[in-house]
Amino acid sequence: MQATLTVSELLKRKNFEHCEVVAGKEGLERRIKWIHIVEVPKVEHLLKGEELILSTGVGWKENEEAFSSLLQQLITRNVAGLCIEIGSYTKSIPSSIINLANKHKFPLILFHQEVPFVEITQDVHTFMINAHYEILARLETYSRELQELLLATHDLSDLLSHFHQYLQETVVLRLKESTTHIFPPFQQNNSKQWSIIHKSIIDDTYTESKKISKKIQVLGKEYGELYVVVKNRRFTEENMLALDRTALAISQHFLRNLYIEEKKKRCENEWLREWIRGEVSLPNIFHKLGKIDGLHNYEGGGVFLCRKQEGVMWEGASFSYAKLLLTTLFEQCGFLLCITEYRQNILFVFVNKRQKQTWRDRFTQSLERFKKSEAYEKHAKLFSFISVGSFVDRLDEMEKSYKTAQITADICSEQVSSSETLFFHDDLHIYRILSLISDQRALHEVIFEYLNPILQYDKTYNGKLFDTLKTYLACSGSKKETAEHLFVVRQTLYHRLAKLEQLLGEDFMEPRKRMALEFMILAYEQIFIKKKEEKFPQCSEIEG
Structure with missing residues (x-):
């Protein structure tokens, strides 16, 4: 059971006993997804495609140009057909309209007697909703059976065979390592059947059969592609949904195998x-x-x-x-x-x-x-x-x-x-050098020689000279940037810099001395600040 009707199937239902198809008889196999009642001339923006339109013609009455414009909109939007009630608003169908409908194989259906549009929509919509429900129920059963198979087997063939039995169509799984699984299997010497399947898969212009496909992906990696190949019929929504569920089950199969491999790797x-x-x-x-x-x-x-x-x-x-x-x-x-x-x-x-x-x-x-x-x-x-x-x-x-x-x-x-x-x-970079010499006592002495004056000043007066020096050097001597980074006013920074000149010498920004100071700051942080439990050595400890 399908969740859609063709126009020809609809004509066999209630309220269509006395209708007449006056144009587009070659398009009676168009599918109907829904039914709308339309009485306005501009509808193109309201349509999604494959609707059947019911109308009394009040929107165009005897205006042939407006009628033609409406018909062209319906054709453009791939509408399934147009049903018109002949009576108060539409007496006859102009020949130009019939010719346009025939040209595009667009079904034009006339009701010569008054029909209740509400009964038509209720009948068809009830049929479609029930059909959708049955499809979902079948898919739910199919999905459950797939999961049971997935738990009970390690063979991909069981999943593909079950998929084939559900659709009753040819199923092909092409894996990246060039392995191809086909159900139902056929004799290896049946070159004609293989040729048809092969062309259906690789040639989008091949007309003897059609295909739909879904990629098999696990953790972002593509493992292959699953195909369904059919002849002499179109794909249904149920086919698409079953394909999605089967592709997901196959992906889970590969994911399970990856988990097994992961366990082996632990060994x-x-x-x-x-x-x-x-x-x-x-x-x-x-x-x-x-x-x-x-x-x-x-x-x-x-x-x-x-x-x-x-x-x-x-x-x-x-x-x-x-x-x-x-x-x-x-x-x-x-x-x-x-x-x-x-x-x-x-x-x-x-x-x-x-x-x-x-x-x-x-x-x-x-x-x-x-x-x-x-x-x-x-x-x-x-x-x-x-x-x-x-x-x-x-x-x-x-x-x-x-x-x-x-x-x-x-x-x-x-x-x-x-x-x-x-x-x-x-x-x-420099930290690699520090990691090699961090245990050398000589380096401790040099750090003490360069930095102890400002460290002792900070300890005594909480002058924050160490942070000021570090930031000043990092800002390449820019007083404006240094003040902004330290969140202090310029006057405070000038006072600290003057104290640094007093303790380190007026030449502390001279290139070679500056490089040495930057190195000592890094070394101090690497050796002593990192080891918070270890105190910076006092002068007596170094000399002793």
């Missing part, structure tokens, strides 16, 4: 940990990656990490989904991504499969796309701090990338703005 965690500790040889790395990815041509890689935080969920189905999505997004941008947990960190080992020169842009693109997903929103706190180690050319040097990712996390967790979320070791 490989120990191998990944050995890899980032530098305990796996290069041949073994290639062998293992070949089994996972099927390729052996890699262009370096690296490690990035997220640190586990107390109270932040990083397990369960939603986190598994987040990892699946990340893996898929990185794959689309040319990376193989392996994920493991190690020493209170979530580690992501990425292997580059494209040109090395573009790795960083593609890496950033993958994470930006992930941030737009619901999976990211659910785990935003976990991914709020991502540190990326150095990119390594050799995959057996992944330990170096892991260690630099740790260094990046240690440095940036205290030294960067909370609005930032992604940090590359290659961008640390």
Whole structure:
């Protein structure tokens, strides 16, 4: 049962016993989605297409030009047909109107006796509503059966066979890896049948059969396309809805397989940990990656990490989904991504499969796309701090990338703005030097030599000279910008700068001394402010 009628089917229903089709007999197979009563000459903007129009002709009466204009509007809007009651307002149909309707195969139907339009609309609308209800009931049953099959089987063929039985039409699933499933199956030597199906799918101009299709997508990745091929009939709304439901079930099938693969990967965690500790040889790395990815041509890689935080969920189905999505997004941008947990960190080992020169842009693109997903929103706190180690050319040097990712996390967790979320070791610059020498006593002495005068002044008088110096240097000596950043008036800033000249010397903005001061400020923050429990050493402690 379909939720629409053709014009020819409508003519067999009640109130159409004495009607006459005076034009457009070749268009009687037009479909009717709804019925409207129209008595105005300008209706084009009110129509959606495939309506059947009922009218007494009061809108144009004997005005042939107005009648012609109305008919042209109906034809333009792909209306199913026009029914006119001959009587008080319309005595006859001009030949020009009949010719126009015939030209466009537009059904023109006359009622020679008075008919109750309200009964026609009630009859047809009731039929359509009931038909819609039956379709929805069948689709609900079909969807439930699909879900039951999905839980009971691991074979795509069962889903496709059920779809074919429901539609009684040819069903084709073309997957990206060039596998094609066809139902009902046919003999391999039946080249004629295969030719028809093949042309129906790839050739939009092929007229012997028609097709509708739906892409199969999982986590933004396209796996293939599902087709329905029919001959000698048009597609119905039910066909479209059944196609959508089946495509969704097939997507769920692939998503389930991804979850199974994810579970298998968890068993490989120990191998990944050995890899980032530098305990796996290069041949073994290639062998293992070949089994996972099927390729052996890699262009370096690296490690990035997220640190586990107390109270932040990083397990369960939603986190598994987040990892699946990340893996898929990185794959689309040319990376193989392996994920493991190690020493209170979530580690992501990425292997580059494209040109090395573009790795960083593609890496950033993958994470930006992930941030737009619901999976990211659910785990935003976990991914709020991502540190990326150095990119390594050799995959057996992944330990170096892991260690630099740790260094990046240690440095940036205290030294960067909370609005930032992604940090590359290659961008640390001066902080990389500080991380190498932060344990040297000599550096402590130099920091004390440069900064102790203003630190002691701040401790005694709360003069805020350290913050003033830091901001003044960051603003390249601009007094106006410095005052704005510190939220002080110019006079207050001038007084502080005069005190800085007194304590540091009038030449403290001379290029070499300025560079040294900037370095000492960074070193002081890196070594002492970061370790809040550690006091800045006094002069006696340094000298002793």
